[in-house]
Amino acid sequence: MDHFLYRDGVLHAEDVAIPEIAKAVGTPFYVYSSATLARHYRLFDEALEGLDHLVCYAMKANSNQAVLRLMASLGSGVDVVSGGEYLRAKAAGFPGDRIVFSGVGKTREEMRLALLGGIRQFNVESEPEMVVLSEVAVGLGMVAPITVRVNPDVDAKTHEKIATGKSENKFGIPIARSREVYALAARLPGLEVIGIDVHIGSQLTSLEPYEQAYLKVAELTETLRADGHTIRRLDLGGGLGIPYEQSNTAPPLPVEYGALVKRTLGHLDCEIEIEPGRLIAGNAGILVSEVIYVKSGEGRDFLILDAAMNDLVRPAMYGAHHDILPVIEPEAGTEQHPYDIVGPVCESGDTFTKNRAMPPVEAGALVAFRSAGAYGAVMASEYNTRPLIPEVLVHEHQFAVIRPRPTFDEIINRDTIPEWLEGSA
Numbered sequence: 001m002d003h004f005l006y007r008d009g010v011l012h013a014e015d016v017a018i019p020e021i022a023k024a025v026g027t028p029f030y031v032y033s034s035a036t037l038a039r040h041y042r043l044f045d046e047a048l049e050g051l052d053h054l055v056c057y058a059m060k061a062n063s064n065q066a067v068l069r070l071m072a073s074l075g076s077g078v079d080v081v082s083g084g085e086y087l088r089a090k091a092a093g094f095p096g097d098r099i100v101f102s103g104v105g106k107t108r109e110e111m112r113l114a115l116l117g118g119i120r121q122f123n124v125e126s127e128p129e130m131v132v133l134s135e136v137a138v139g140l141g142m143v144a145p146i147t148v149r150v151n152p153d154v155d156a157k158t159h160e161k162i163a164t165g166k167s168e169n170k171f172g173i174p175i176a177r178s179r180e181v182y183a184l185a186a187r188l189p190g191l192e193v194i195g196i197d198v199h200i201g202s203q204l205t206s207l208e209p210y211e212q213a214y215l216k217v218a219e220l221t222e223t224l225r226a227d228g229h230t231i232r233r234l235d236l237g238g239g240l241g242i243p244y245e246q247s248n249t250a251p252p253l254p255v256e257y258g259a260l261v262k263r264t265l266g267h268l269d270c271e272i273e274i275e276p277g278r279l280i281a282g283n284a285g286i287l288v289s290e291v292i293y294v295k296s297g298e299g300r301d302f303l304i305l306d307a308a309m310n311d312l313v314r315p316a317m318y319g320a321h322h323d324i325l326p327v328i329e330p331e332a333g334t335e336q337h338p339y340d341i342v343g344p345v346c347e348s349g350d351t352f353t354k355n356r357a358m359p360p361v362e363a364g365a366l367v368a369f370r371s372a373g374a375y376g377a378v379m380a381s382e383y384n385t386r387p388l389i390p391e392v393l394v395h396e397h398q399f400a401v402i403r404p405r406p407t408f409d410e411i412i413n414r415d416t417i418p419e420w421l422e423g424s425a
């Protein structure tokens, strides 16, 4: 359940009518529901009740400061994958001991930043990274708490671009080599081994791959402990999928995922960490756009929107499906019409969907892309010099712009002309 529903024939975000926001900020824009964000965080927190645990929101899904502040206020931890994300977490109020640093390519500068600013742990992904982290920590006279990300070689059965747990993927160390890698970690100065990390992919719609991975992690925990390592924390990654199509069967719920965690790992007396991103933010946001033209093509009608692939790249990049609905509720029994729904960007890839049946709409109508709260705004670009679109947060009957639309001057003036070209035009 989310908080984007028709009321009196008009789509609302919580208690705010979408056309009211459109009037205030212009289209296109993203709008997020505080109640949905909070509800999704709590579903995970409650699913792990009874275990010592921390939900570390994966901010790559949506890293707006207001969203982060809300998560921090709920008691969430946060998973970051760059120095920029680390600074965003700190700026939003997360204490260092609730920030986990993941990612395959951490630089020395990023390591230094996190060690000095405070960090819960680094999830280390390779031996060379481990050696560099050891050097950086020793250089600062500090000790870096680490887990090692293992690659369990399981098939997450998701889109190839977002599967991470197969041996062919760039992530983690092969689980079969764990003992030697942990032995190296124990020898290196400036590192404190505290646990194991695993993340097998994103938009998982079945619990089976998790079960395979977590059983391997359970076995590895016993093996590494027998080797003399301290394994007191297990970071289980994120990846639980969301229903993108209301008409489809829904993926497993957090409570079912939590039961699996307890069944496979609950006996190990470890602190459990999880890193959900999409499930917390995805269905907590929509993208609202206006129909610019309805154009009749050869055997098809195009809906040309004022939103484009630069605003929401998932359909172009992954062939992803987003439900698209009119903001004004069609009358019961309205016949559906097939449309190719596209943006104004100058390439055919700027197509959100083809032959999509939806109630007929006209130029000037507002439409909403559902499930756009995760990997929407954060993946946007200014391609075609289209300004990044505003983000709005709703809380009951209130709404606030949490990132304004930049002006064209701001965009253009970020570029600078080198001296030798000045005065040449």
Ligand code: LLP
Pocket: 058, 060, 061, 079, 102, 103, 162, 199, 201, 202, 203, 237, 238, 239, 240, 275, 276, 277, 278, 279, 314, 318, 374, 375
């Ligand atoms: N932890 C790690 C180490 C990750 O790499 C990711 C996602 C997560 C947690 C959060 O996964 P989630 O719960 O959100 O599935 N841009 C793609 C998704 C990329 C996911 C990358 N890693 C999309 O739009 O579908």
